Amino acid sequence: MKTVKHYSLKKRLIWGTSIFSLLLGCLLILAAYKISLHEVDKILDTQMQYMAEQSATRPIPTMASRIESHETYYYHQEGLLVDIWAYHDHNHLSDPSQLLLPPVKQAGFYSQQTNQGNWRVYVIPLKHYQIQVSQRESVRQTFAWELAGSMFMPYVLLLPIAILLLAFIISLNLKPLDDFKTELTQRDSDGLAPINSDHYPQELMPTIEEMNRLFERIQHAQTEQKQFIADAAHELRTPVTALNLQTRILIGQFPEHEALQNLSKGLARIQHLVTQLLALAKQDVALSMIEPNTHFRLNDVALNCVEQLVNLAMQKEIDLGFERNELIEMQSIESTVHSIIFNLIDNAIKYTPNQGIINISVFSDTDDFAYIQIEDSGAGIEPEKYDEVLKRFYRIHHHLEVGSGLGLSIVDKATQRLGGVLTLSRSMDLGGLSVLVKLPKVLGSYEDHTKLNAKKNN
Template identity: 30%
Template sequence: MKAAKTIRRQLLVGLLAGLVLAISVAGFATYLKMRHETNELFDYQLKQIVRSFPANMVHQKSETPDTHPGKKIVVQVWNQQRELVFTSNAQKNLPRYDGRGFFEVEVGGQRWKVYSEENEHQIVQVGQLILDREKIEISLALRSLIPFFALIPILGVLIWLLVGKSLQTLSHLASNLDERSADMLNELSIAGYAPELTPIVLAINDLFKRLDHAMQSQKMFVADAAHELRTPLAALKLQLQLVEKADNDFERQQSIARLHERLNRAIHLVQQLLTLARQGAVSEHVGREKLNLQELARSVVSDHAFLAEQKCIDLGVEAPDEDVYINGNRESMHIMLGNLVDNAIRYTPRDGRVDVTVSFTPEGPRLEVLDSGAGIPEKDRTRIFDRFYRGEGTRESGSGLGLAIVKDILDRHHAMFSILPGAGVGGTGLTFSILFK
């Protein structure tokens, strides 16, 4: 299994690679500069050797041993009669050249750098093997690079130590998180952390806050569900006992009918509980897509057409010819509108009317559910979105979760909603208005 690359190792490798590249570029530039300077120094040396000879020399013979370093430089002097009067190395004599100043020549397969001057009395010519010059130049240039490359291991150790010290705050953060229990969701203190780690600590604190809210909501949900399920289950058991005690077929049939009614109510409650739990787990940004409000309204109305027919309720859709779109989760929006239409049908008397309208306003897309029912008393309007709350005197069966689910979905979609009493069909009932941004 391939070992994971740590941040420390990645920083070390990255910084060292950058340093080696920078040092290499600087070293190469220094190398070229050093060779240029050394070459100029050698040229200056040749020029000084030429000018150090007396102006009027007589015949002389060099007795310099062959192994002397001076043999690498050949000095020759000719008098006015073009006779060779001096040579520093008879074995490596160069031809006399007519050119003056610096120039390069090739003698016996070897390249020479030559400098020549002429005065009224003589010609002085000095030559040096270019190969010897280059060896010295390269040697000096390479020696100048030693300090550069000696810094690499030193800098590597310093980087390793400094990066390790800088990452200690991450280890401190990891230790703080590791010491916490699963239910310890209080915020971390940002004191003592580097500014670069502050956003991470703040993000963790925000996550803790959301987890704490989710856990509290889950605890409340479980407690409320247990409480609400206890009553219908007890009623089912009681109704079953009544069926067992029935004296005749008529009483038994009535008891069985009530048993079916209570079973349907319990099934509806469980379905709403599951819907609420499922919607609570849906993220705000998961499954979002472009939705056509007209198609959504027609689909929901079609699903509830049979229920409306049973109560002789006129159920329809009013929408403009142009399509109105929103960005949302298709399943969540279908559940939300379905609950609103279901509530409107349930609480609208027979021969009533329920309309779903779609429009596009200057503020944004708008969806409304209007009914001709009795409306909602003013004292109940502040609590109708609470879980398991059902107003007093309500005859229709329900779980008290429908509007809680509606509010949860709309909050996740950042939609604004309001209830307008007395603004329903025929001036009665109410209008549930939703504005999407």
């Protein structure tokens, strides 16, 4: 698949303003040249007219100026040439080195083309003489260019600073786009809360409004889908429970019937799977809702889970008890914390052999976080499979009939929801799996913890 290379809006704006500034500078120097040439013409025309008029008020003998072909007439040398010649003397009119114009009837400015270029000539016709003052037009143009250059020089010197300032201003004004991208990047798949548009510019409002509508539609669709799964799992649990009870009655009447024993185990597994699916579906539905935080003791929740599962542990003669039990007050979602502890103990009972040991520890080493640790004497899990067992329906010990591969996935999802961290390792004391859950004692908003987990994953 061909990779599309996207352009940078910031770079385009910086390059565009830089090129525009250069073009504007070219237009400015042309305008400055035109203005300077106009002013130079006015000043030098006045000077030429004054020299000619002064020559006409006093008796001056005829005089002729010659153009020196090797001479360069600079503006500071003025290059003004004065010619006074009598009408009866026409010999010099055909001399290309002279600037003499044929006799004119009216005083004024004229143009003269010679081998040395164009000349500006002011002529005063007298009774017997003609007076003319000449100046090369290129002198005036050079003078105008240098004046325009001197006016344009500050612009050239300030242009790099102006471009840097423009780049800074453009970057500063485009920062909301980076903030918008960062906010979206920090969201996970469940982060469908509306985007707060208070600190974004007006140009982004249509995009933010449309994205908020999209989030609302996705959230509504996900809630309906998850609610359907929860309802379906709930409806399945009733007939499966009834079948399991009927099977137990039949086993009581025919205790030696092997087929009934296998049927009972299969129904127990189905019942466990439906229960796990129901718990997972309820948890997913709850992720899209904001539940109120409640104040409770973590020890009481852990003890309640032990009381609910102690019968399963007794059936396998498992030593289930507290290794460490500190009094911890929490402000969080009690049902989610209960789901975490219940599934961890239930999972440990399944994978701990008969007459095994399960230790539960509830403790805290700081004022901000509480820890729940469940250790067992089972076979444990290889470290390279820690990430795999957190996936839904992934199982390692397939020979065990009871188990759906959802327990640790439910725990991981619930831990993320509470802004906590789940860590798997091998128990140093019992040799089996050790699961450590770190939870904040005071739960903030769901959006804050979603951003926290997103940053951690990135």
